[in-house]
Amino acid sequence: MSAAPAPLQENRLLEVKDLVIQFHLMDGVVPAVNGVSLEVKRGKTLGVVGESGCGKSVTALAMLGLVPNPPGKVVGGQIVFHRWTTGEAIDLTRLPPMGSEIRKIRGNEIAMIFQEPMTSLTPAYTIGAQIMEAITLHQQVNKQEARKRAIEMLDLVGMPQPSRTLDSYPHQLSGGMMQRAMIALALSCHPSLLIADEPTTALDVTTAAQILELMEKLQDDMGMAIMHITHNLGVIAEVADDVAVMYMGKVVEQADVNTIFYEPKHPYTQGLLNSIPRIGSKKQLEPIRGVVPEPFAIPKGCAFGPRCPRFMPGICNVVDPPPVVVGPQHTVRCYLYTEKESAL
Secondary structure (H helix, E strand, C coil), X not given: CCCCCCCCHHHEEEEEXXXXXXXXXXXXXXXXXXXXXXXXXXXXXXXXXCCCCCCHHHHHHHHCCCCCCCCEEEEEEEEEEECCCCCCEEEHHHCCCCCHHHHHHECCCEEEECCCHHHHCCCCCCHHHHHHHHHHHHHCCCHHHHHHHHHHHHHHCCXXXXXXXXXXXXXXXXXXXXXXHHHHHHHCCCCCEEEEECCCCCCCHHHHHHHHHHHHHHHHHHCCEEEEEXXXXXXXXXXXXXXXXXXXXXEEEEEEHHHHHHCCCCHHHHHHHHCCCCCCCCCCCCCCCCCCCCCCCCCCCCCCHHHCCCCCCCCCCCCCCCEEEEECCEEEECHHHCHHHHCC
């Protein structure tokens, strides 16, 4: 008789706690992820948004034990995965990247749609062979059954003529078809968590909308959680339940999607929203001034300080601000909301 699942606090599926990832390069040490904390709830979608290079994809790769080592290394923090079947809590950062335990989780319980399907799919093997490999590895079925399931998955993601496309090579497919094949591969073992890293990259607007609608439908049908990584706030508004805004390896603001869009607190989040063009609006766009700092020369204190319109000398450039709770399930890293500064 199997053990009953242990009660989960607020139905959490995965928790990232103070994660630190460094890349040791010839020019120095790059803190790609520097104290990230976030959580993914069971059956919900977490949107992770931020500029290129802020640590979104590296955080996702760490969840699967795929941070390239060398030069990358997880040097601190935890990634706790809560298994529903057993109630077991597993710290993924402690599992050997090539060990049997993480290989049972990777692609099975946690799957990922990589950013570039054109380079993520192996060109030497057919689409079917790659999907069937995942199924036979984790589901312990024969090749005939694996082929049947692969065809069913391709049909599920809306692939035209799935029984024929199964034997096609990646270069024979269009961008939208390759993205659907990637989704079929990721969902072939019915994961609890799907990590979607820019799943609509390089797709036209119509195809991108179809992919997003497909993911939403599959999430409802399969009951999985999704971690959606993007720099597109318009996509986040459509698909996310909760949002984590990242800047220079830290989560600077986290809340539910409505709060982020209607009550943003961090100047960086406000800057991102002010940079979105709106149809029919005559208001001039307000780009965020300055540029992202060099990874080898991150400013002291708040990394966003040199670009912040509300920068406070002697405060923001001294110590990195701690996370502050400013509302229900709403945290922000900014001295504007600490007890001392809110009284000014």
